[in-house]
Amino acid sequence: MYTYILRRLFLFIPVLFGVTVFVFLVMNIIPGDIASIILGTEATPELKEQLRQEFGLNLPLYQQYWNWISGVFVGDFGNSLRTGAPILPEMLNRFSLTFELTIFAAIISWMIAIPMGILAAVKRNTKGDIGIRFVSLLGVSIPNFALATLLILILSLFFNYYPPVGYVGFLEDPRRNLEILLIPAIVLGTSMAGSLMRMTRSSILEILGQDFIRTAQAKGISQKMVLFKHALRNAIIPVLTIIGMQIGYLLGGTIIVEQIFSLPGLGQMVLTGINQRDFPVVQGTILFIATIFVTVNLIVDILYSYLDPRISYD
C-alpha cells in the first residue's frame, strides 16, 4: 500500500511538470499582453517597453519559464504582475475558502442525493421514483449561474435577504462565515446532487438484481439490513468515483458561483489572472489546482480499497 502511494506520488511529477509547460505555452500563444492591458489608452511605446522589461517579459521563453519554475521549487510562486502581491499566501488563503465551500456543498449534496437515490431505487418505477428522477434531471440541467441569480433575486425581493457582504474566514467569525457560504453551498450542492442521485439509483438497482442480494433476502434478513449492509456498500464504488470527481472540480474553484456571490476563492483568482494575462498568477494557480486534483484522485483510489477489500494495490 505504501509503495503504491509512493509510486503514485512519484507519478505526480511528470503530470504536474506537463501542466506547467502546457499552461506556460498557452499563456504565451493566446493574444493579449499584460502591459497593454494595464496601460489601455495610456500606452506609449516607451511605457509598454518599460513595463515589459520590469515584468521580465522580454526574456527568452525558456528563461522566463526557468525563472518561474526555479522559484516554485523553493516555494516562491512570485508576485502578481498586476498588483505586485505575493501569490502563494494569496492562493492558500483562497484555498481555505474554496475547501470549506466544497465540503459544505458536498455535504448538502450527499444529504439530498444518497437517501433520494436509494429511495428511487427501492421504489423503482413508482410515482415517487419518477418524481425523484425528474427533480434530479432538473438539478443536472439547471446551470449554476441561473440558479444562483434566481435565488439572489427571490431572496432579496421577497424576503429582503442577502447573505452578509464582505467575506470573513471561518476562524475569525464562524457564524458569519457559515451564513455567507450557505446560499452558495446550496447552489453548488443541489447541482451536484442531480448526477449523484442518478448514479446512486442506477448503481443500487444493479446490485439489487444480483444473486447475493436474493440469497440474503431468502435467508430472511430484514430488508433494511439487505439494503444498508449489503447493497449500499457494494453500490458505493461508482458513487464514490462521481463524488471524487465533483470534489476535485470544486476544489479547483467554482468560478461562476464565486463571482456571483463575491467570494474571494481560487476560481476568481484564476479568472482575473487569465483576463489580465497575469501569467505568474495563472501558472501558480493552475499548478496548485492540478496538484489538488491529482491528490483527490489518489485519495479516492485509496478509499476504493478500503471500501472494497477485493480491490488491492499491493
Next chain:
Amino acid sequence: MKFKVLFILALFICMLFLAGCGGNNAVSTNGEDDISNSDNNAVGNDSEESNNENNNGTTGENMAAEQTLLIAADQDPSGLDPHKVTAHSSIRITGKVYEGLLQFDDDMELAPQLAESWEQVDDTTYIFKLREGVKFHNGREMTAEDVKYSFDRIKDPETASIGASYFTSVEDIEILGDYEIQFHLSDAYAPFLSYIAHSSAAIVPQEVVEEHGDLNQEAVGTGPFVFEEMVPDTHVILSKNEDYYIEGQPKLDGLKYLTMIDESSRIAAVRTGQIHLTTVSPESVSLLEANVELEIINYYTLDYNYLGINTEREPFNDERVRQAISLAVDRNELINTVMGGDAQLTGPVPPSLGNWSIDVSQHEMYEHNIEKAKELLEEAGFGDGFEAEIGVPGTYRDRVADGQMIQQMLAQIGIDVTIVQLEWGDYIDAWNEGRYDMLTGRNGAGTDPDRSLNFFFHTEGSANVWGFSDEEFDELAEKGRFEVDQGTREQTYFDAQDRLLTQAPNLFLYNPQNYIVISKNVSDYMPLPHSSERFHDTYLSE
C-alpha cells in the same frame, strides 16, 4: 487499513488549517469614537474651503452612530501606485489617500489643494505656494522636497508612470523654500495646470517608496482618508484622516469598498441595506426606481463611445468614405436604442467638459443623410458598396450593441459589415495594431481638451491608433497646446473639433451617463463628471 485512511483524512484537514492560518485578519473599522466632529471647537478660519457653510447644519443629532460608508465596487483594484494606475477601481482608492497640488472644483475650474496658491510668472514659469502644516499619514510634514521628489519620480522612465508624458515639457523644478516651488517649462505648454490637477500627479513621501520598493501594496498620502488594508477580491478599508488639514472633514469615520463583481449581487446588497452605495448599469435602473429606501443619481461622464476607423486602409483612407459613414450613422437612434435615451450627442470633447466643447447637433456630419452619404460613396468610386469588419469588445454590452446598430445603418448605404466579438486582451491588441477596419470603443476624454484632441488624434498622439494624419488638424491642435490666452485657445480648439468631425477618423457616438444608487441615509454626496466620489462632506444620517 482504517488507520491509513484516517491518516490521509488527517493530512487533508491539516491542509485546511494551514490554509486557514494564513488567513486575512480583516477587522472592520469601528464606529466607536462617534460623532467626533460634532462640534464647538470648530475654529472656522479655513476660509477658502468650499462647502463649509453646511457644516453646522449637519452636526449633532441626525448623524448616525456608525459612520463607515460601505461601497460595492464592481472590480478589484489593481495596485495602488498613484503614478502608475489607470484602472478606475484603483484611482477611486488612490484619489482618497493622495492629493495633488491642484484640483478641479465643482465647476471644473482649477482650485487649490496642496498648493495654497499659484502664480504664472511668465509663459513658461509657474510658482506654487504650498499649504503649511499638511502631514502625510505617517505623521511627517509635507514640504517642497516631496513635491520635487514626486515629479522626479513621475518623470523617471524607470517608474513607467502614465503621467510621464503629461510633464515632458517640465524642464526644471526648483525648491524656493520649504513651502514654495517653481516649475520651469521648456515651452508655453497650456495644459500644464490641468495635468497638475490630474490624479496621477499625486504627492508621495519618498521614505515610503524607498521602504517598500514601490507603492503597489502600500499607500501613504495626505488625503482625507488613510489606507488601512486591502484584501484581494474582498475589500479595501480606508479610515478617516484625523489630522486632515480642513477642519471638520471628512465627516465619515471610514470607507469600506467591497468587491462585488456581479451586478445582481450588488443590486441585491443595496436593496437589502447591506451596502450604501454602488454603481449600476442603465438597464438595472428600472429595477430600483420604485424602491423608496434608495436614491438613484445620474450624471454625465467625461467619456464617449466611438466608432474608430482605420484611416490607413482602403477604402477608409478616403475622407469621403468616412464622411459617408458619419452621415449614415444616426446617433440619436443609438442613444435611444442602446442607452435608452439617457445619453447626449458629443464630439471629441464631451459637453460635460464645459466651455471647451462645440455644439455638434448642428454639424453637417451629424445630420443623418443617407442620400448624401450614397453620393459621397459614389464620388469616391464605391457606389456599389464594399465589405468591412468591425471589432467589438465582447465584455461591454453597449459597445457590442453600438456595433450591431451601426452594422444595420451602414447596410443602408451598401456597406456590408461583419461584426467580430473580441475578448478584452485580444481587443486591446487589435486596438493597438489596427487589426480591423473599424472598432467600437469608449474613451475617457480627460479634463483638458489637449488630451481629447492631441492625445487621440494628433499624427504623433500616443493613442492615435487610427493612422490619422491631417496637417490642418495637427496645426490647430498644436496651436491650442501652446496658446496661453484662454479665449484664443478656446477658439482654436473649436476649429480643431470642427476639422476632426469633418475628417471623421472616429465617429463620436454619444456621451453616456453613469448611475449611482445610494441609500437614503447617505447625505451630502454628489458625483461630478471628473470626480464621482468626493466624500469630504458626506455623512450617514439616522
